[in-house]
Amino acid sequence: MSFKSSIATIGGKSSYWFLHNVLKGGTSFPGKFAMKIDPQVLNSLSKGYETIIVTGTNGKTMTTALIVEALKKKYGDILTNPSGSNMQQGIVTAFLAHKNKKAKKKIAVLEVDEANVKMVTKLLHPKYFVLTNIFRDQMDRYGEIYTTYEKIINGIKLAPDATIIANGDASIFSSVDLPNKKIFYGFNLSNDKAKNDFKAPVNTDGVLCPKCDHILHYHERIYANLGDFFCTNCGYHRPHLDYTVNKIIEQTPNSLKFQMGNKEYSIGIGGTYNIYNALAAYTVARELGLSEDEVAQSFEKNKRIFGRQELINYSGKEIDLILVKNPVGLDEVLHMLNTEKDSYSLVTLLNANHADGIDTSWIWDADYEGLNKAKIQKILVGGQRWHDMGFRLEVAGFNPAMMTTVTDNESLLDEISKLPTKKVYILSTYTAMLALRKTMAEKKIIKAGM
Template structure:
């Protein structure tokens, strides 16, 4: 290691120690300080690691957490970034905080922002890339889905020997020919005679070979499913790991069968089953048996802001991150399975980390809320006017609807809600602020790790 790298590492580790010890933070600033001193520091910090990169639009944080749970069945120490700090500075911080590992090739499982894949692979050659999905998200940062995928592809091309573990139900992951070994996972359908189309406003349903509209034998949600093109023959690849049966699904649990193995996770939503399927596939790739994966999923560790359950003076509060139309609609579908009365809180911010364009909420199926047993609505956040007006247009009863821009006051109002169960849907920075308020009141521990 060069003198410059040593100086950068010392500065980064020192700042992490201070921030983590006294400020209960330090997920990205130490990395920012370190890269300012040595822009190529990742080359040195990550050179001894086998790295698994997890990227895509939705599900990165939960997929990373589930993957780590699975791999701990075999690997004693797995370096990861549980706080979701997934840009270059956050990745550097993750390596800075690593404890001394006696194994010759320690393992790192890293959530990586789509645009930052290439910033990692310039210096570190991963053993695997996990691609969850590509949906329209933060148009101001990424543009259309094909632009987003190109950012990922540019990074993957720097590591042509790494195995790609991809969602086989996503047509976009089969649209570019790459030399990498590939493993696909997805949902198996049992009716090969179906011939259906996705909804007209769905992204990513044009055949990448001939530009005609794709057809499906089965659609799980959005553009995901067993797709085929009747014009040129383009179709879903053969799946290496198949979900063959969905069991009982509730807002807080999911049961399903993959490769003949019964699995369950303590989190709801079909979209989260895909995340578990990705984690299962990584585990199998690295030698974890199916039964061991099942055991790992039962550990039921919670991930901050991803259906995190919080007790607020007797109220069962579920905090859920939302950031784009597809994810939002999947969350709405999930909470529609709630049988008990509940209260609904929608918090909307529009900072850089959220995406500054809030027009995506108009693609959300908020009209479905009127068919649910919701006894109270609260809307807030920096863009409270937008989310309030959206619920008004959706037909939410104004007598049940309260507007509270101040998130600290929202937390204070929760104990007075008329229901025991409360679902909070929040954008990223609103979720962080809300967790800070929860921590200050002692409902959760401070920090994010």
Template sequence: MSLKSSFAEFAGRSSYWFLHTFMHGGSSLPGKITLKLDPDILQSFAKKYDLVIVTGTNGKTLTTALSVRVLREKYSDVLTNPTGSNMKQGIVTTFITAPKPKQKGLAVLEVDEANVAIVTSYITPVAFVFTNIFRDQMDRYGEIYTTYEKILKGVRMAPKATIIANGDEQLFNTQNLPNPVIYYGFNHEHHDDLRAPANTDGLLCPKCQHILHYHLITYAGLGDYFCPHCGFKRPKLDYAVTKLGKLTPTSSAFELDGQEYRIEIGGLYNIYNALAAYALGRFLGVSQSQIKHAFESDERVFGRQEEINIDGKKTTLILVKNPVGLNQVLDMIETDPEPFSFVFLLNANYADGIDTSWIWDGDFEKLTQHDIKQYMTGGERYKDITTRLTMAGVDNILKEPELASVLTKIKDLPTDHVYVLASYTAVLQLRKLLAEKGYIKGGMD
């Protein structure tokens, strides 16, 4: 490492220590400081780590967390970015604050779609893990094809890296790349001919633009697709969900290639994340029994169905950021047989996406059919989500724009269980408050 890089790393580490110790933060600012002093600092880590990049629209954080659990069954030194700080500065922070590996380490990093090429230009990964592509933060990414092209820009720099891709996502089957490809997906049922709803992302065949048909739809446009016009169809899966078991808001049971597994997190969409972690683990030599042991861990992931006790209230914090993910969360909480209260915190900062129109594609109308005792809205754009819920037929809404007031009012809600859905920066802000009040350890980290 050059003198310039060493000094930049020292400055970054020092700023992290101060921020982490006194401000309960430090997931991206140390990286910004380091990059200011040495814009090419990432190159210094290329020889120290084998890199796996996890990217896509939804599921990056949980897929990364489950992958790390799986890989730690075999590898002693696995570096990751657990807070979801997945842009260049956050990734630099992850490297500069990590203990120095005694031998070549393994880094499994969640990487923002638009940052894949930036990271790959400095460190050539051994594998890419692709989760899915949905409309998300249109002001940053544009349409789904534009998003995928941002990812491909990085992939083309690493033609020997193995791609571990969601085979149920048709976009991942549209390019003739030189990379080895492993596909995962769902094979738990079969139908002759299904069609997705009219407003589904990726409804048209990417080859001939005719409407896609399906033998199986899991959610949105994911599933066993085929085009009756040109013959385009889902590739053969290397790893597959072969059976679904009991699904609850806090757990999911399923079979992968005939073997039973369980994760302590709810939602059909999260089984895809487990399947991606399974495929990566098998690629890197982790046994099925080791993966089963890793999945059975009850450790919660930052902002992903974290359960926090707020003065006796079981509060489940869930990140939402686009219509597909939101609707999957709404489907998941509908499986809860007990009454609950519902809180939605909406911000519109750069990391959230400044356009809040995505909430109008959320199926909030279904909530009125459930026994929800109280609704509450908060965050910088609380008026937007209040209007959306009102239009869905909800009338018992508490409005608290200040998150400190939200935290206070949660204690007074009429149910023992509270679901809090929040955009990304609202999650960060709420967790910081929770840390300051002693409800959790740490805030942004």
């Protein structure tokens, strides 16, 4: 480690200690401070680590957490960035914060923002890239899905010896020829699907063949543009899958049971999209030598993650706090709510800050119309763009009389305590979620930090 890197590391660790022991928070400032002293500090901090980068539009945080939990079974302490602070400064902070406990192998499992893959790869030299999916997300920041994938590819090209572990059901991930070893995972739910030949719904993004721009057909579609795709024009089709989900056994908003290979697995969280996340983690774990039993045991221990279907008990209510940030993710959350057997209250918080995406038109692409309205007893609408959200729900057929507008988090918590149902689902954009958690921490409803 160079003198400059040593000073940067000492400064960064000192700022981390102060922030977390005195001010009780801070996930990116220590990294930003260390990088001011030495922009290359990550290169020094990551030496000796076998690094796994997890990236994609949706599912990065959950996939990362599941991988970490699984690898702990075999390798002990794993370095990661559990708060979801996934840009370069947050990743530097993760290394600064790591206490280097005893481990059989130094492994880092890092969630990385799609636009940061290139700059992080330059310094980390990862051994694995895990690609979850690419959907339209924050158009002001990423552009279309092909632009997002190009950002990821530009990073992967810097590490031709790394192994790519990718969602084979996403047509974009097998479209670019790369020298890297590739491992694909996906869904195989039907034994007789080869006879099927259909197209995705007309409003689905990413259904043009990446090779010839004709509309893709499907033998089986799981959701959005994910599934067993093929092109009738040029012959492009889904690659061979190395690891698969063979059966979905049961789904509720708070649990999933499914089969991979010949074994049944379960995780304490809902949504078909989380089965993909579990499959990605399973693929990484199996490639790194874990047995099926070890993976199954780690899945049973999985914890709710900050803001990702985080369960909070408050005022006699069971609150499920769920981050929503783009139309596909929101749509899948709405589908998940339709698996709820009991009546519930719905809270929607919509912000439009830079971290959320300043264009909120994406809420019109999600199927609020398809929600089981009979199950929803009351709706609270909040966030900076509460008016847009309220109007969207009116258009979807909800009676304005059942909706209450809340303009601040103090009022929101007060209104939640008055809701007529025990179960409450909060669907929130990123900065609105951070603000709500901060208020909850101040009131000792949840612990401070992430």
